[in-house]
Amino acid sequence: MDKKLVEEMIELAAKQMEYSYAPYSGFKVGAALLTEEGEFYTGCNIENAAYTPSNCAERTAFFKAVSEGKRKFRAICVAGGKDGVLTDYTAPCGVCRQVMMEFCNPDTFQVIMAVSRDQYKIVTLKELLPLSFGLDNLS
Numbered sequence: 001m002d003k004k005l006v007e008e009m010i011e012l013a014a015k016q017m018e019y020s021y022a023p024y025s026g027f028k029v030g031a032a033l034l035t036e037e038g039e040f041y042t043g044c045n046i047e048n049a050a051y052t053p054s055n056c057a058e059r060t061a062f063f064k065a066v067s068e069g070k071r072k073f074r075a076i077c078v079a080g081g082k083d084g085v086l087t088d089y090t091a092p093c094g095v096c097r098q099v100m101m102e103f104c105n106p107d108t109f110q111v112i113m114a115v116s117r118d119q120y121k122i123v124t125l126k127e128l129l130p131l132s133f134g135l136d137n138l139s
């Protein structure tokens, strides 16, 4: 991926951490999702006193995009840390990987895990979710 684009996505994901609602875990996460057309959809994690209704930053971004008619995506950037301090890579949880699987090509969709503008890792969805189950299995 183009380095400038990656940096832009890191900035957006890190900015989203400010909007995170995480009073229970204190772990703030932000995400920036890039559509095939080159638009960005952002998201943060949103927790709940009943715990299970909590939503991850990645799914917030996906659901915002899909609810506005977008279904083709190129990449997502994730940034997260305890009390909003970025110290390590935050990898998407299993549920978010499965949501990505629904809308993204596992061979080409890029997942950027960022600590800073110049410290990040990029992997494909297939690397994160090998031996996946998806819509193709139901056809």
Ligand code: THU
Residues within 6 Å of the ligand: 022, 025, 027, 028, 029, 044, 045, 046, 047, 054, 055, 056, 057, 058, 078, 080, 090, 091, 092, 093, 096
């Ligand atoms: N979380 C995310 O939003 N994305 C991830 O990739 C990992 C975990 C959230 C869920 C919960 O609000 C908090 O981080 C701690 O698990």
